Amino acid sequence: MKTFAAAICAAIIGLATPAFADFQQIDSRADFMALVSGKKLTRPFVNLEVLPNGTITGKGAAWEITGEWSWKDGYLCRTLDWGGDDLGYNCQEVKADGSKVRITSDKGVGQSADFTLR
Secondary structure, three states: OHHHHHHHHHHHHOOOOOOOOOOEEOOOHHHHHHHHOOOOEEEOOEEEEEOOOOEEEEEEOOEEEEEEEEEEOOEEEEEEEEOOEEEEEEEEEEEEEOOEEEEEHHHHOOOEEEEEEO
8 A cells, every 4th residue: 555655645746836826935833823724735635634733634535644743943844644654754845825835845855735725
């Protein structure tokens, strides 16, 4: 299942993102919570909630996603479990543009995924 889950994750994260979007850096936990509080982060096959108590819940494809998060040095740092597979710990850059959120792994130098806030 790990190989399949990794392939799905790579496909989901690898979807093209328009270059013309004007995303602004989110630098604080307070700004991040103001952005996502009470909303779901969605993209094809993925539906997540990042809760104020430091937990992450949702679904990716048909599998449950659970995790924990904190805000450290300007980054969203999280652990994730996807359908029983540990996706590990990663600190990620967060940018926003209206109802869109871009999360980029490895402190902004890795792969990006765009989510719609609903």
